[in-house]
Amino acid sequence: MNSRSVKSLISWRACWRKIFLLGFLALAGCPTQRQEVESYRKVVDAGLPRPKSYQPGEPISLKRAMALANEDNEQIGLQGENYVQALIAKSRAVSAFLPTVAFQPDFTIEQAPASGTTTAGANVTPAVAATAGGFVIHGDTWQRLEAPVTGTMNLSFVSYPNLRSTEQTIIQQRQLLLDTQATLLLNVAQNYYQVLLSEQQVRVLENSLNVQKARLADAESRFKNHLALALEVSQARAQVASTAATLTQSRSDVRNGRHMLAFLVGVAEIDGPLIDDVSVPAQLPSVDSFRLYAATHRQDLLGAESAVRAAKYAVDAAIAEYYPSVTIDVAGFLFRQYYSDASKWDAILIANLPIFSAGIIQADIRDAWSKLRQAALYQSELLRQIDRDVQVAYDNLTTTQEELTSLNEEVQAASDSLNQSQQLLKNELAIPLDILTAQDTLLSAQLNYTNEETSRSIYYLDLLRITGQLNPNSPERWTSATQPSSVPQGF
Numbered sequence: 001m002n003s004r005s006v007k008s009l010i011s012w013r014a015c016w017r018k019i020f021l022l023g024f025l026a027l028a029g030c031p032t033q034r035q036e037v038e039s040y041r042k043v044v045d046a047g048l049p050r051p052k053s054y055q056p057g058e059p060i061s062l063k064r065a066m067a068l069a070n071e072d073n074e075q076i077g078l079q080g081e082n083y084v085q086a087l088i089a090k091s092r093a094v095s096a097f098l099p100t101v102a103f104q105p106d107f108t109i110e111q112a113p114a115s116g117t118t119t120a121g122a123n124v125t126p127a128v129a130a131t132a133g134g135f136v137i138h139g140d141t142w143q144r145l146e147a148p149v150t151g152t153m154n155l156s157f158v159s160y161p162n163l164r165s166t167e168q169t170i171i172q173q174r175q176l177l178l179d180t181q182a183t184l185l186l187n188v189a190q191n192y193y194q195v196l197l198s199e200q201q202v203r204v205l206e207n208s209l210n211v212q213k214a215r216l217a218d219a220e221s222r223f224k225n226h227l228a229l230a231l232e233v234s235q236a237r238a239q240v241a242s243t244a245a246t247l248t249q250s251r252s253d254v255r256n257g258r259h260m261l262a263f264l265v266g267v268a269e270i271d272g273p274l275i276d277d278v279s280v281p282a283q284l285p286s287v288d289s290f291r292l293y294a295a296t297h298r299q300d301l302l303g304a305e306s307a308v309r310a311a312k313y314a315v316d317a318a319i320a321e322y323y324p325s326v327t328i329d330v331a332g333f334l335f336r337q338y339y340s341d342a343s344k345w346d347a348i349l350i351a352n353l354p355i356f357s358a359g360i361i362q363a364d365i366r367d368a369w370s371k372l373r374q375a376a377l378y379q380s381e382l383l384r385q386i387d388r389d390v391q392v393a394y395d396n397l398t399t400t401q402e403e404l405t406s407l408n409e410e411v412q413a414a415s416d417s418l419n420q421s422q423q424l425l426k427n428e429l430a431i432p433l434d435i436l437t438a439q440d441t442l443l444s445a446q447l448n449y450t451n452e453e454t455s456r457s458i459y460y461l462d463l464l465r466i467t468g469q470l471n472p473n474s475p476e477r478w479t480s481a482t483q484p485s486s487v488p489q490g491f
Helices: 003-028 034-047 062-071 072-099 126-130 159-224 231-267 288-299 299-322 360-428 432-466 474-478
Strands: 098-103 105-113 134-140 140-156 325-336 345-352
Touching: 003 432, 034 072, 034 098, 034 432, 062 231, 062 474, 072 159, 098 105, 098 474, 126 360, 140 159, 159 299, 288 360, 288 432, 299 360
Parallel strands: none
Antiparallel strands: 098 140, 105 140, 134 140, 140 325, 325 345
């Protein structure tokens, strides 16, 4: 092996070491799957600690149910991946400002010309031609090995608006991720309270069924003593059967509601008692305060505003396609046959000025403007929809608070009626059936009050969600929500 071959071999091995090192550094800078997921988990977790896993049979508050749902739900994960993809799109846009470098070794083999011939247009023998072309003669073939490192860089006016558009898209996807989170938390709250209502209804129906059975027994007793008609017995028996059927359906509603709650929370089953820990403010600020806050904090509205800005930059990028661009290609050879005699690098500068693009650029511009108009129309409609939803939710909440006053009076009256019946029974002026009837009336009044009170909590959480305030930190504010404030609670 001659000295040139030894030098070539050493150079070749050094080249591969450099390539492996560059490849390792490139892989080291690539985020892992865990890091990709953590990029959007940081957004939805809001610095909160990981909630303790749910154990079968233990009580669960709404605060904890919402925290568990936020921790493990596919909808958040799906929207989170959109956020990750927006981050990746920005990295891709940044790469337009950076050169690309590639190692492109090539090996060429050709059939050697017949001996005694010369190249066309020059009296040069094949051996001389092979050497001039960097080939090595091996028998009846010419062979050439080259190992260049190529670099390419493109300078275009399109790159900058594309980058700014991806930045706005990241903001949009982040806000949509928070909006998905708020929607999920509201669904958990609505299902949570539906289970509470169904369980309260079961308790009322169980007591009502006992009352109906007592009435049936009383009717049958009086019928045997010829003090009641058979019609009265039949009606009492029908009422018992109807109440029993309603009770069966209510128990089924409880089971189905708990199954749905477990699905939203991400556990196999929720069989423990539910604890209502939501405190609704005693006084509310004006509806205009809620409107103003929603216009500046509602997550999907902020995302729509970012989408409009992104569409504007997309229009700029489409117009920039008319501008000239420059491409620079550079190649440095790590190894070439006859390396000392050959060129060690080369460079090419290419300029491009569109003259006729067959209407492609014009179509891109029209499409970009159309998407901008779409984004602006969606933002306008969403703003009006949010304004309407705030008004509806606010009216529902204030109406419910007014109804609670009347229902509280009904509960107090039913309670007084029960006390009077108990006193009459002690004085032998009433029968046990009167007590059961009064208890049934009281439980029904309490159920109506509980239903309206639960509706108030749901309307309050709905108002928080509409104004962009419902998030994993909201439960921390519920403890102070009963204090009057000049601005909406949680602001």
